[in-house]
Amino acid sequence: MDRLDRLRGPEPPRPHDARAIAALAANPGCARRAVLDAAGVDKDAVATHLGFPAPFGRSPFAITRGDAFEALVKEGGGAELLRLLRELLGLPLPLAGYTDLADVGGNPSAHLRHSHTRRLIDRAARDAGEAATLYDHPLLRLEIAGYHSYLEPDVVAFQLGGRFHIVEIKSFAVVDGQAEPDKVAAAARQAAVYVLALSTLLAELGHDPSRVSHEIVLVCPENFANRPAATLVDVRRELAVLRRQLARMTRVGAIVEPLPDTLTFDLGRDDGGVPRRPVAELRSAVREVGARYAPDCLNTCDLCFFCREEAAEAGATDLLGRQVRDELGGVATVAEALALADGSLAPDDDRAEIARLLRLADRLYAEVS
Amino acid sequence: MLEISGTGGNHWYAPGVSETLDALEARISALRGEIRRAVRARDGALARELRAELRGAERAWDRAVAGPEAADPAAGTTERAGEPASLLPVREQVHQALTLIGAPAAARMIVAVHAALHAGSLGGGRLASLRRDEERSFRGAPYARPYYLCAALTDRLSASRGLFAVSTWPLERRVVGPLSPRVDFLTTAVRVAEHVLRLAEAGEPAAPGAERLLARLARNVPGATGGPGRPGVPAAPDPRTVVKAAHAELRVHAAADAAARADIAGRARARLGDAERLFGGLPLGLAEASC
Amino acid sequence: MSTLSALARLRALREGRAQRLATVRHCHLSDRPMVLIPLRLAGEAAAPLAAMAGTDPDHPRLLVVPQPRDRDLRFAFTAELAEVVLPYVEGLQKATETVERRGAEPYERCVDAPQLLVPNPAGVTFVQLLGRSTRFRRAEGPYAVHPSVPVLGRWLTFFGRRAQYPGSVLLAAATDLLSLHWATGQSALEDANLASLLGWIDPPPGMSGASAAREAEDPLVWPPAGPATDPGFDAEVLAPAIRAYQEAPGERAAAAVAAAVRSQLEPTWRLMWRAVDLLRALPPGGGAAARWEGDRTAFTAFAAQLAEGAPPQPRRDGAVAAAARLARMERARAVYDAQRAFDDPLVMAGHRLAGEAFTGTVVAAEPDRTEGEGRGRKLRPLLVVRTGDPVRLAAGARLATPARRGQRADVVDVAGGEVTLKIVKGMGRGTTATPGAVPQVGEVVCYAALTDEYQPPAALPAPEETPWTHGGPPPEYVPAEDDAEEDWS
Numbered sequence A: 001m002d003r004l005d006r007l008r009g010p011e012p013p014r015p016h017d018a019r020a021i022a023a024l025a026a027n028p029g030c031a032r033r034a035v036l037d038a039a040g041v042d043k044d045a046v047a048t049h050l051g052f053p054a055p056f057g058r059s060p061f062a063i064t065r066g067d068a069f070e071a072l073v074k075e076g077g078g079a080e081l082l083r084l085l086r087e088l089l090g091l092p093l094p095l096a097g098y099t100d101l102a103d104v105g106g107n108p109s110a111h112l113r114h115s116h117t118r119r120l121i122d123r124a125a126r127d128a129g130e131a132a133t134l135y136d137h138p139l140l141r142l143e144i145a146g147y148h149s150y151l152e153p154d155v156v157a158f159q160l161g162g163r164f165h166i167v168e169i170k171s172f173a174v175v176d177g178q179a180e181p182d183k184v185a186a187a188a189r190q191a192a193v194y195v196l197a198l199s200t201l202l203a204e205l206g207h208d209p210s211r212v213s214h215e216i217v218l219v220c221p222e223n224f225a226n227r228p229a230a231t232l233v234d235v236r237r238e239l240a241v242l243r244r245q246l247a248r249m250t251r252v253g254a255i256v257e258p259l260p261d262t263l264t265f266d267l268g269r270d271d272g273g274v275p276r277r278p279v280a281e282l283r284s285a286v287r288e289v290g291a292r293y294a295p296d297c298l299n300t301c302d303l304c305f306f307c308r309e310e311a312a313e314a315g316a317t318d319l320l321g322r323q324v325r326d327e328l329g330g331v332a333t334v335a336e337a338l339a340l341a342d343g344s345l346a347p348d349d350d351r352a353e354i355a356r357l358l359r360l361a362d363r364l365y366a367e368v369s
Numbered sequence B: 001m002l003e004i005s006g007t008g009g010n011h012w013y014a015p016g017v018s019e020t021l022d023a024l025e026a027r028i029s030a031l032r033g034e035i036r037r038a039v040r041a042r043d044g045a046l047a048r049e050l051r052a053e054l055r056g057a058e059r060a061w062d063r064a065v066a067g068p069e070a071a072d073p074a075a076g077t078t079e080r081a082g083e084p085a086s087l088l089p090v091r092e093q094v095h096q097a098l099t100l101i102g103a104p105a106a107a108r109m110i111v112a113v114h115a116a117l118h119a120g121s122l123g124g125g126r127l128a129s130l131r132r133d134e135e136r137s138f139r140g141a142p143y144a145r146p147y148y149l150c151a152a153l154t155d156r157l158s159a160s161r162g163l164f165a166v167s168t169w170p171l172e173r174r175v176v177g178p179l180s181p182r183v184d185f186l187t188t189a190v191r192v193a194e195h196v197l198r199l200a201e202a203g204e205p206a207a208p209g210a211e212r213l214l215a216r217l218a219r220n221v222p223g224a225t226g227g228p229g230r231p232g233v234p235a236a237p238d239p240r241t242v243v244k245a246a247h248a249e250l251r252v253h254a255a256a257d258a259a260a261r262a263d264i265a266g267r268a269r270a271r272l273g274d275a276e277r278l279f280g281g282l283p284l285g286l287a288e289a290s291c
Numbered sequence C: 001m002s003t004l005s006a007l008a009r010l011r012a013l014r015e016g017r018a019q020r021l022a023t024v025r026h027c028h029l030s031d032r033p034m035v036l037i038p039l040r041l042a043g044e045a046a047a048p049l050a051a052m053a054g055t056d057p058d059h060p061r062l063l064v065v066p067q068p069r070d071r072d073l074r075f076a077f078t079a080e081l082a083e084v085v086l087p088y089v090e091g092l093q094k095a096t097e098t099v100e101r102r103g104a105e106p107y108e109r110c111v112d113a114p115q116l117l118v119p120n121p122a123g124v125t126f127v128q129l130l131g132r133s134t135r136f137r138r139a140e141g142p143y144a145v146h147p148s149v150p151v152l153g154r155w156l157t158f159f160g161r162r163a164q165y166p167g168s169v170l171l172a173a174a175t176d177l178l179s180l181h182w183a184t185g186q187s188a189l190e191d192a193n194l195a196s197l198l199g200w201i202d203p204p205p206g207m208s209g210a211s212a213a214r215e216a217e218d219p220l221v222w223p224p225a226g227p228a229t230d231p232g233f234d235a236e237v238l239a240p241a242i243r244a245y246q247e248a249p250g251e252r253a254a255a256a257v258a259a260a261v262r263s264q265l266e267p268t269w270r271l272m273w274r275a276v277d278l279l280r281a282l283p284p285g286g287g288a289a290a291r292w293e294g295d296r297t298a299f300t301a302f303a304a305q306l307a308e309g310a311p312p313q314p315r316r317d318g319a320v321a322a323a324a325r326l327a328r329m330e331r332a333r334a335v336y337d338a339q340r341a342f343d344d345p346l347v348m349a350g351h352r353l354a355g356e357a358f359t360g361t362v363v364a365a366e367p368d369r370t371e372g373e374g375r376g377r378k379l380r381p382l383l384v385v386r387t388g389d390p391v392r393l394a395a396g397a398r399l400a401t402p403a404r405r406g407q408r409a410d411v412v413d414v415a416g417g418e419v420t421l422k423i424v425k426g427m428g429r430g431t432t433a434t435p436g437a438v439p440q441v442g443e444v445v446c447y448a449a450l451t452d453e454y455q456p457p458a459a460l461p462a463p464e465e466t467p468w469t470h471g472g473p474p475p476e477y478v479p480a481e482d483d484a485e486e487d488w489s
């Protein structure tokens, strides 16, 4: 554990929210990401200091819209939500209890709020009376590579017939029964994080973890009106992927083992919080851990521009995308592939077939273009 | 709506001042670029400095584009057209709205009910500091005012986030058990429906906000809209039906809710002093929470 | 993705410049396309923020919604968009030609059709959504809009649906059209950025495609081509401008919003016309004209439906209509692939590498070979072709050849670099082959398992016979009151 602390430096580990945890599964083969995430390194700050700030940003319009829609759904003791659940799942009339787990007065630590959530969920699991239906803002946690990460609680959990469900509220529209598949997939991945965290909590409390349903309730605005509508989404697959990736991260030790003892990603912040570590030094530190760049990183990882540049310098075929790599039968560099194509490099046995295709492609290209 | 043809021409402003305007625009867009670069480099101080410069340039542009007659700053005051400014202080407007609602309510609901009562609008932002001011006033001179806008109390006897209540209400009405949000919502629906009904009986036209609010509330009360609502269309529900439907569901929750409220109110009386009873106790240590 | 296009990307990386993937243009390009660049307010499904549109590169029209959350301003925007789009669309309905058909009534077809070009596939989706949010509106009643709005909605819906049809270019995304003809040294994901794609294809003098593409990723240099805007722009520029308008609506504040969005749209406007010029410089392939005919037919038919007062397109297709549409699109896809290969040896080369086509020299021919006896005797010439291509065809596969479009041949045998074929169609009637119909020994030929032949549609039940498993017969579409009143908030 102190090994990971040393990698991170003196800063506290960066908390993961559900979005970040869902993104962990995006590039499971990448050791660099696994190590940085396991150590809780602020990848965004590292990327910025390296001179490759991440290209992500959320428009203030999108944020306002998201907040306003969530407020609408939860307003009046979750009046809209109750209507939706009554329609969708036949929630009986008496089950209308609404408890805001974040409404605890003052500004207590995440740890204390988590124990508050624990206690009330425990009580709810023992006695599914009418009072114990909707729980807003449960503060859940997940263990990631040995650290507990508290999850930004922007979901509602509810209980029906002894089973808990997660409600995820998203402000993208469902038009005539269809939504953008990417957005639905992202929502499902995030909801899976909560499903896992809630079932872990139940297990810790000695309840049956399978009492958390793998069907989540996705609430989105319908058509072009602001009126919410609910759909059930099965997140079993997302759960399986997430479990697998979290398990892999606990085995991150095997990757860390061979790394030099002195290695750290510390930014060397001064008293004013300004990073002072020489950039060249940080660059070589990051490069100690192998990456596996793929264009998908551009959507999922803060380090993407840095890793892309690295792949470009190395002339890696990864740069061109998985499809091209597959088509090239795993030939790793551009120079090698081109040399196989023009015949200047004799292939070994493994590459004989792809070399033949490339040479033919080269010939055809010259012949007809 | 605007339509401007041509990519180069800036013809929407008068000729003659165009040179300064061109220069200003170039400066403005250069500054914007620099700001965004600074923001991306997380250089907050620089960004702030640049923003200040930008604001100056934008103001200059505003002045230049409007021509000399608008240079008088007083001419530019932006009282919003068509909205009569209420003469009542904010606290009294909130009090009116809460009295109609008859239950603790969040700022959003208060603003909506206020709009339904009057044509004017009550900026939600003006409510932000209200509760703190009331508490200060109460602690300075307890019970000096006929009423205070105070807090609703949670199960933990702390002030509930974002809910407003009136100090003259019985404590049971001001506490929030698990079923209370639902009960309060149904109460609000009843009260708003009755208000619309009263106006109709008196032959007075309801403020346009009132019908809209009633429709919004009614669609979340089972049986209040008479059949499934038409998608996306706020139908005009019959206030009588709304009252009946809301009462029907209220009967389902009444006993359980009353018991929970009595319990919380009892604890509040036993443990809290006057000011805490109105504005919330200090947050209890979470470990010894009341369960 | 074929080995050929993979190699083309590798070469692009080496050369620092995009490589051709086609020797001819595989899409029709109108003489007067309309470029449309829509912007949407972030976080909203279909709240238009602005659009730049027009047929003249030097005179774009800028339409702006100074407060995109205001419903009335949105409809004013769509009415204005209708003012731009409808005259263009309607103007093209005037000139028609008569098309003769064997065994059927001749019909009238417009000699030209509109072509809407948007920057990227997200732009196509946005056009669909805009169509969906406007086509049910009414010119009378409680939420009345300008009469042109629902008409625009139906047209946009038509364009949006047609865009899913393989090979159709009534509405097309510039990035799609460019990627069809050039391979860049970056991934397909990055190609979705119009500025970066054009950076590879046509870098500024003295700059490599790679660095032009990198530069194009900086939203300060090249604002995104929409419909999404740059979050930095939203925060720093747009939000304050909209807030100022909200606080003091008026010409001045609206002009400030307009100036802000103009700065985001103009660079893309120029890129769009550069894309048009680049595509126009390619020699047109034969199939493109044929597919454009199909587009013109569809356009003519829809214009007629609209004129006859057909109701707006339903929200969703019934089960049978959806299945029929899918089947049609699948056939169109096959024809589209075949036509491109027949038009273009570079595209054919991709199929050859995949083993679905081959080129070689005829080493033996039996042009007058027949099969069967008596009245059943049929001409079935045999051909043996020697090829170096990696043929992966099974006996019995049906082939066609670009040099003799009507001809069909079946694979008899593939062995040792020689393919034996039996010609079954397009070699002449009777028992002697038409001179020239069967290739001679020594001729270089190309055969491919591709067909651009019309295939009869799959037998599907009529809509009123939809099986109950698929929801039963669809209710006839009756425009409902609330369709027009649906909130747009």
Ligand code: SF4
Residues within 6 Å of the ligand: A027, A030, A031, A032, A033, A291, A292, A293, A294, A297, A301, A302, A303, A304, A305, A307
């Ligand atoms: S961007 Fe780099 S560190 Fe992040 S997942 Fe991709 S390769 Fe790994």
